[in-house]
Amino acid sequence: MRWRLSLKAPGSTSDGQGGKLAGTLTEVAKIWGNVIPLSVNRALAFGITMVNKPQEIDMRLEDGITITEDHVLEIVDTGQILYVHSVIDVDKRQNRYRVVTVEKR
Numbered sequence: 001m002r003w004r005l006s007l008k009a010p011g012s013t014s015d016g017q018g019g020k021l022a023g024t025l026t027e028v029a030k031i032w033g034n035v036i037p038l039s040v041n042r043a044l045a046f047g048i049t050m051v052n053k054p055q056e057i058d059m060r061l062e063d064g065i066t067i068t069e070d071h072v073l074e075i076v077d078t079g080q081i082l083y084v085h086s087v088i089d090v091d092k093r094q095n096r097y098r099v100v101t102v103e104k105r
Helices: 040-045
Strands: 003-014 020-037 055-060 072-075 081-089 096-102
Touching: 003 055, 020 072
Parallel strands: none
Antiparallel strands: 003 020, 003 072, 020 055, 055 096, 072 081, 081 096
């Protein structure tokens, strides 16, 4: 696993007047993963255009940490934000995942 990633979950912060502010991200965990650009054929299979720079991340998660389409991944070294598009449980034990992400512009 080559890249250090920050797994972030959407949160909500109080606006001080009884409401909530959407759009805040809270770090859930730091993990390691391999980030691989998707080929055109594979991106189309997931229904993603190449404009969104699709990437596939192979990762392992510790017990108690989950990942869903609501999460965001940040590559720590570059600051690149990747939005989770699909999550595939590779080993069917909620341990090793292949995550398809996009970098929205």
